[in-house]
Amino acid sequence: MRARGIDRAGLxxxxxxxxxxxxxxxxxxxxxGPPSPFARIERTHFARLLLMPxxxxxxxxxxxxxxxxxxxxxxFDGSAxxxxxxxxxxxxxxADAIFGHCVxxxxxxxxxxxxxxxxxxxxxxxxxxxxxxxxxVAEVRESLRSREELIEFALATRDADPxxxxxxxxxxxxx
Amino acid sequence: xxxxxxxxxxxxxxxxxxxxxxxxxxxxWLRLTWQFADRSRWIKAKLLGFEFIHVAxxxxxxxxxAAAPRDExxxxxxxxxxxxxxxxxxxxxxxxxxxxxxxxxxxxxWRGAYDFPGPRPSSRFVAFVLERxxxxxxxxxxxxxxxxxxxxxxxxxxxxxxLRAGLPELERQAAEAARLGPYAxxxxxxxxxxxxxxxx
Amino acid sequence: MAITVQQHxxxxxxxxxxxxxxxxGLYLFLQVEGQTAAARWLGGLSxxxxxxxxxxxxxxxxxxxxxxxxxxxxxxxxxxxxKAFPADYQEGMAKRSGRLGDTGPNAPEHWExxxxxxxxxxxxxxxxxxxxxxxQARLAADAAAHGLAVVxxxxxxxxxxxxxxxxxxxxxSQPAIRDPRAGPERRTPAQVEVLPGEFVLGYPxxxxxxxxxxxxxxxxxxQVVRKLEQDVDGFAELLHSEAGVDRSRQELLAAKLVGRxxxxxxxxxxxxxxxxxxxGDLGWANEFGYADDADGSRCPIGAHIRRAxxxxxxxxxxxxxxxxxxxxxxxxxxxxxEGERPGLFFTCxxxxxxxxxxxxxxxxxxxGDAFGLGHDPDVFSGRDDGKMTIQGAAPSLIPLRSFVRLRxxxxxxxxxxxxxxxxxxxxxx
Numbered sequence: 001m002r003a004r005g006i007d008r009a010g011l012x013x014x015x016x017x018x019x020x021x022x023x024x025x026x027x028x029x030x031x032x033g034p035p036s037p038f039a040r041i042e043r044t045h046f047a048r049l050l051l052m053p054x055x056x057x058x059x060x061x062x063x064x065x066x067x068x069x070x071x072x073x074x075x076f077d078g079s080a081x082x083x084x085x086x087x088x089x090x091x092x093x094x095a096d097a098i099f100g101h102c103v104x105x106x107x108x109x110x111x112x113x114x115x116x117x118x119x120x121x122x123x124x125x126x127x128x129x130x131x132x133x134x135x136x137v138a139e140v141r142e143s144l145r146s147r148e149e150l151i152e153f154a155l156a157t158r159d160a161d162p163x164x165x166x167x168x169x170x171x172x173x174x175x
Numbered sequence: 176x177x178x179x180x181x182x183x184x185x186x187x188x189x190x191x192x193x194x195x196x197x198x199x200x201x202x203x204w205l206r207l208t209w210q211f212a213d214r215s216r217w218i219k220a221k222l223l224g225f226e227f228i229h230v231a232x233x234x235x236x237x238x239x240x241a242a243a244p245r246d247e248x249x250x251x252x253x254x255x256x257x258x259x260x261x262x263x264x265x266x267x268x269x270x271x272x273x274x275x276x277x278x279x280x281x282x283x284x285w286r287g288a289y290d291f292p293g294p295r296p297s298s299r300f301v302a303f304v305l306e307r308x309x310x311x312x313x314x315x316x317x318x319x320x321x322x323x324x325x326x327x328x329x330x331x332x333x334x335x336x337x338l339r340a341g342l343p344e345l346e347r348q349a350a351e352a353a354r355l356g357p358y359a360x361x362x363x364x365x366x367x368x369x370x371x372x373x374x375x
Numbered sequence: 376m377a378i379t380v381q382q383h384x385x386x387x388x389x390x391x392x393x394x395x396x397x398x399x400g401l402y403l404f405l406q407v408e409g410q411t412a413a414a415r416w417l418g419g420l421s422x423x424x425x426x427x428x429x430x431x432x433x434x435x436x437x438x439x440x441x442x443x444x445x446x447x448x449x450x451x452x453x454x455x456x457x458k459a460f461p462a463d464y465q466e467g468m469a470k471r472s473g474r475l476g477d478t479g480p481n482a483p484e485h486w487e488x489x490x491x492x493x494x495x496x497x498x499x500x501x502x503x504x505x506x507x508x509x510x511q512a513r514l515a516a517d518a519a520a521h522g523l524a525v526v527x528x529x530x531x532x533x534x535x536x537x538x539x540x541x542x543x544x545x546x547x548s549q550p551a552i553r554d555p556r557a558g559p560e561r562r563t564p565a566q567v568e569v570l571p572g573e574f575v576l577g578y579p580x581x582x583x584x585x586x587x588x589x590x591x592x593x594x595x596x597x598q599v600v601r602k603l604e605q606d607v608d609g610f611a612e613l614l615h616s617e618a619g620v621d622r623s624r625q626e627l628l629a630a631k632l633v634g635r636x637x638x639x640x641x642x643x644x645x646x647x648x649x650x651x652x653x654x655g656d657l658g659w660a661n662e663f664g665y666a667d668d669a670d671g672s673r674c675p676i677g678a679h680i681r682r683a684x685x686x687x688x689x690x691x692x693x694x695x696x697x698x699x700x701x702x703x704x705x706x707x708x709x710x711x712x713e714g715e716r717p718g719l720f721f722t723c724x725x726x727x728x729x730x731x732x733x734x735x736x737x738x739x740x741x742x743g744d745a746f747g748l749g750h751d752p753d754v755f756s757g758r759d760d761g762k763m764t765i766q767g768a769a770p771s772l773i774p775l776r777s778f779v780r781l782r783x784x785x786x787x788x789x790x791x792x793x794x795x796x797x798x799x800x801x802x803x804x
Contacts, residue, residue, distance in 0.1 A: 010232065012259070016240040029317040038321035046230060046261045048190050050309055050318040055194065055239075055255065066239055066249060071192065073259055075230050103240070121240050123257065125232035126209035127284070129222055131329040132229070135336055143335035144327050147749075150338060151375055154368060154772050155762060162357035169349070169360060174342065226747075264745070265738050267730060268698075271582065275694045296583015297698075328744045365769060372770040373670070373747060 008045075008133065011080045012073040013121040017051070021101035022068055026051055028097060037091040038074075043083065043137055045075040049098060070102055072118070077136040084115040149173040188229060188322035191266060193307040194236070194257045201287020202235050202254035208283065209233075221277050226329045227269055229322075231260040233284060256288055263328040266308070267301050274300040334374035341371055378554045378578060380571050382427040384594040384791040388439045388498060388704055389575060389724045390552060391427060397437060397500035399507040400531035400706045402600070402720060403514055404493035407449035409522025413495075414450055414802025416521030420497075421795040436501040436510055440795065441598045441787035443467060446494030451802035452591070459589055460788070463728040464597060467491070468785045474733055476741040481757050481781040489527030490602060490783025498722075504532070527783075529602065531706035531720045536638075539707050540605045540717045541778075542629075544639035547660050548684060550574070550700040566661055567686075567693040573731070574702055574724055577791075581697045584726075591798065594791025596724045599701075599732045601784035602708075603757075604718040610778045617773055631765045632754045632773070634678030635660075642674040666691050671766035676746050682739045682753050688746070699734050701725050718782070728786055755779045 017025060029049055038047040050071040076083045087095055088108040099105040099114075106113035135143070153172055157165050197205075212218050222228065237254040241247060262269055273281050274297035281294040292299035309316045324332065345367045352359035368375070380390065387393065407413040417440075425437035442450070444465045448457055463471060469483040469491045477483065483491055497514060501507035507530070515525050539545045551566040552574070572580030577593035579586070587593055618624040626649075630636045636649035643663040644650070653659045665681060665688035668674055674681055681688065689695040701723040708720050725731035738744075741758065743751035752758040757779045765771040790798065 010230070012232065012234065014236065014240060026317040029319050032319040033321075036319065036321040042323075044321060045323045046188070046190075047321040048192070048259070048318060050192055051316055052194065052309065053314070053316055055196075055251075066251070067241070069239060071257075071259075073192075073232075075261070123234045123236065125234045126205060127213045127233040129219055129228050129231040131223060131226065132332050132336065135332070137323045139336070139339070140324050140327060140332055143339040144324060144331065146342065147331070147335040147338050147374070151762065151772070154375065155774055157364075158772055162361040165361050165364065166353065166357035169353075169364070175346075265734055268734060268738070271698060272695060276690060298580075298582035298584040301582070326750075328749075330744055330747050331749045334747065334749070368770055369768060372764055372766055375749075375764060375770075375772070 008075070008077050008130075008136070009080050009083070010073070010075045010125070010128075011083060011118065012071070012123040012125070013118050014052070014069040014071055014123060015099065015105075015118075015121050016067045016103040017070050017101055018103055019067070022051070025070065025098070025101040028101075032094070032098075037094040040090040041076070041083070041086045043077040043086065045077070045137055045140075047074040047076075048072075067103070070098075072099075077138075080119075081115055084118060085111050088114055146174045188261055188263050188325055188327075189266070190310055190318075190320050191260045191262065191269075191304070192258065192309045192318075193304060194255050194309070195285075195288045195290075195307060196253045197235075197256045197289065198287045199254060202237065202256075204287065205233075205235060205256070205284070212283070218280065222273070222280060225269075225272055225276070226333070227262050227264045227272075229261040229263070229329055229332075231258070231262075233258050253289075256285075261322065266305060270301045270304045271297045338371055338374045341367065378571050380427070380554055380575060380578060381594055381791075382429070384793055385427040385575060386439045386596075386789050386792070387425040387427045387437060388500075389427070389596045389702065389789060390554075390571065392546075392549075392704060393425075393437050393500050395533060395537065396433060396502055398533040399501045399504050400720070401497075401499040401501075401507050401511050402527075402529040402531070402722075403497040403499070403511065403518075403525060404489055404527035404529075405495040405497065405518050405523045406492075406526045407446060407494045407522065408524055410449060410451050411803040412522030414799050414804025416518060416523060416804070417450065417795065417802065418799035418804040419517075421792060421799060424792055424795065426792060433502075436499060436506055438510075438514075439498045439789065441496045441498070441789040442798070443492075443494055443496075443785055443787055445492070447788070447798065449494050450798055452798060453801070456589070456591060459592070461727065461729065463733065464786050464788060468599070468601075471733065475736050476756070476758065477781055479759065480777075483783075486781070486783030487527070487602070491785055493526050493785065495523065496598070496600065496785075496787050529708060529720055530711075531708045534707050538637070539719055540607050541610050542637045543633055543635065544637065544654070545705075545719075546703065547635070547639050547657060548680065549702055567697060569697055569700055573697070573700055573726055576726055580726060581694075591790060591794045593794065595794060596726065596789050597728045598787040598789050599721075599723050599725070599728060599784070600787060601721045602718060602782040603721050604716045604780040604782050606716060606778045606780070609776070613773075613776075613778070617771075628765075628773075631675050632678065632763065634674050634680035641680075642678070643668060646673040664688075664693075675763070675765045677743055677748050677751055677753070677763045679753055679755055682743075682746065683735060685739070685746070699731055699739070701731050701735060718779075721784075724789070751775075757781060 038044045052069045052071055088111040092108040095108050104117055157168055234257045235254050236257050238248040238250045274294040278294035285291045292303055294300050310318055348363045352363040423438050472483050499510055537544050550569045553568040553570050570579050570581050572578035574596055576587040576595050614625040614628055618628040630642055635641050638649045638651050639654040639660050640649040641663050664686045685696050687693045703723045705719050705721040709717050723732055740753040740756050743749055752761045757777050759777040761775050763773045763775055
């Protein structure tokens with residue numbers, strides 16, 4: 001799921017959960033953060049982990065023996081491979097704890113194998129919308145901070161005469 | 176994070192995830208039309224114009240990973256449509272806005288979903304989506320959600336990026352004006368505020 | 376599509392107000408202490424309730440009643456029927472203070488005693504203060520004799536020229552309802568007519584919601600009540616500090632903050648000066664939209680009336696606004712004792728508290744994102760932070776502080792008259 005024009009991507013995967021591991025995984029997800037371990041991966045725009053319920057029954061289908069899945073989904077700057085490496089390095093213990101409940105997870109000490117495992121279960125989006133595709137996480141955060149600084153500066157200087165303004169301008173925070 | 180759709184401030188980014196079974200012919204139709212639609216600015220512009228979607232994805236799922244490492248993936252008896260969105264604002268209003276203002280686009284995605292009531296009346300489409308939202312309520316599936324800029328709404332992010340893009344020119348003009356004197360500098364700042372007032 | 380509401384079963388204060396002739400109001404908050412006696416009281420009261428049937432002659436006073444969910448429970452409505460009510464009503468306003476932004480000094484722990492947690496709200500309108508006060512005494516005595524305690528009483532009175540305490544003419548804009556017999560006569564070409572089901576249960580609404588079939592709910596409406604104390608001096612100080620001593624500049628600033636001049640002239644129709652001769656015509660005062668003023672140069676994008684009712688600002692046909700309309704029935708109140716401030720006893724009716732009142736409060740007034748204003752609040756939101764931008768060739772940024780303080784309130788349900796009798800019957804009355 002690549003946003004056109006910039007180096008930003010997404011990764012989503014449906015990961016099979018071991019039958020005996022469902023209650024433990026449920027408890028772990030409910031207790032995870034704040035702060036979220038994903039905060040350590042600064043290139044993360046959004047991330048979610050969701051323990052999917054048994055799938056809704058279709059009219060003609062039979063859903064016995066369908067394993068429950070953990071949905072892992074993230075939007076980030078850079079490549080999916082690079083993100084997986086960051087995940088293994090920066091939230092290794094949490095990743096081991098979470099994905100360790102899933103069938104076939106190789107463990108964060110083997111990031112290449114983790115990448116291969118995630119890519120095996122990868123979902124591809126056929127249709128996507130990106131509200132602000134042209135910016136990295138760092139750029140968004142910096143811009144939001146600058147905006148707050150500009151607003152505060154504008155409020156603080158609204159009654160300033162030009163000489164006073166010129167003195168305060170020299171100390172503008174976004175410089 | 177506890178599911179609490181009604182309790183959060185409107186600026187906070189939130190997730191909605193739903194997965195619904197669709198008719199097999201509809202899955203084929205989506206695969207075909209998405210090749211065009213996903214590249215169509217015209218189709219996307221209306222949906223993005225509401226300015227509360229950070230990211231949204233639609234995926235087709237027709238097999239699930241096996242329960243044992245070496246087993247083959249399980250072919251599902253019917254395909255499923257997985258919808259994930261990161262948005263800000265009121266969830267019901269989000270869904271209803273789509274139904275009221277983008278009805279044929281909604282139809283073009285969801286029509287083949289089982290039990291899809293159509294975009295109109297809007298209240299039924301809102302119920303269709305929100306009852307199936309896995310983060311709940313009323314569902315209560317365990318989940319964890321992270322937003323890299325939690326109170327940065329789509330509109331404020333876009334405004335902030337526009338402001339940031341205008342800063343180099345402001346700095347350039349301010350540096351020139353400062354050489355002339357404080358009144359010239361104040362004029363530059365005033366012009367910047369006037370130009371950027373919709374982003375402040 | 377012709378919709379005709381059942382006026383004989385509808386309480387009269389919902390779709391159509393009683394007019395300026397009924398200038399004195401009373402809100403009596405009661406607590407049920409004895410179910411059976413209270414149910415008998417309700418049975419008697421239901422015979423006095425003012426319906427929506429037009430009067431050949433105006434009565435001396437009007438009486439209406441509404442209940443919190445706790446109140447219906449106390450009156451003996453079975454849990455199974457109570458669970459059919461929506462979560463917002465069941466929880467009550469205090470529990471939803473987070474959503475409403477009722478924090479800090481507006482938080483429930485600072486509310487006046489008796490204003491949250493009541494069971495029954497009796498609303499009275501009278502033509503004179505004496506008549507109102509006499510009726511208050513009779514109602515209180517009757518309630519006390521039937522196992523109900525008066526936990527709070529609020530008197531209200533219309534001010535001159537339909538103003539509220541900040542000096543602005545109020546009650547100009549109300550929804551135009553698609554039943555000419557039911558709604559107030561403010562229909563103008565610019566006003567989008569709204570189906571009655573947006574305000575009264577049991578009728579089609581704009582979203583095609585399933586029609587309410589529960590006998591307790593048909594012809595009922597949810598009533599939100601909030602006592603809003605107004606810092607009139609603080610607002611005057613803001614105008615003075617921002618606009619200086621020049622009264623015309625102060626009036627312009629006040630108009631920019633609100634979206635109308637104090638006499639009701641909408642900025643969209645007259646951005647430079649009020650038009651007192653025309654402002655008295657409600658049709659003229661409501662005949663405008665914002666679609667041609669996207670940059671806010673006539674009426675600021677964050678102005679109070681533009682936030683509370685965006686009209687065609689969000690989409691040209693006004694469809695995105697139609698699902699969030701409320702019918703306002705508030706009245707000003709004077710301070711009851713030395714040191715108190717005056718205020719507005721705000722009350723509104725709608726078919727869905729969450730979709731209508733709460734959405735307007737939380738998403739349009741407490742926050743500005745829907746209009747591209749970031750987290751900027753409405754000038755009367757009660758928040759003590761934020762700013763307002765007055766758009767123009769030389770924009771102004773006005774730091775805001777709180778001019779309104781919530782003293783308490785709750786969510787009530789105003790049943791139809793047949794439902795009232797059924798509630799009384801369920802309680803043994």
